[in-house]
């Protein structure tokens with residue numbers, strides 16, 4: 579078994595205070611960590627890296643879609659700005675994927691770009707909506723039930 583390392587570590591600093599969203603952010607962190615291990619540490623085959631990147635792009639789209647649904651349902655006032663940031667981030671992820679597919683090697687610099695790509699958005703944009711959602715009655719923590727999005731995502735992968 580090859581050694582694995584955490585490129586991004588989950589910490590309370592990254593928590594937006596809403597478990598449903600935190601769990602989805604953790605999946606994005608897992609995917610970036612997987613990319614780091616395969617691309618940088620293990621120098622894996624292109625097909626392996628390509629599959630992780632595709633999953634990262636797809637899950638990013640799923641995650642942004644969930645957030646934007648919540649914005650519409652609860653009439654979040656800052657929807658346009660946040661959505662514009664999502665569109666930019668989505669485009670950056672797709673460009674990253676395109677560059678890799680056209681032959682660019684993923685180096686540590688590109689990994690740092692991805693780290694910032696995710697953590698900056700969580701810290702600077704996502705954290706802004708927490709108090710609004712809590713005031714509207716969104717639960718900070720799950721009771722017993724597991725996340726439906728996590729369940730769907732896991733069943734798609736198996």
Ligand SMILES: [Fe+2]
Nearest residue numbers: 645699703704
């Ligand atoms: Fe967001």
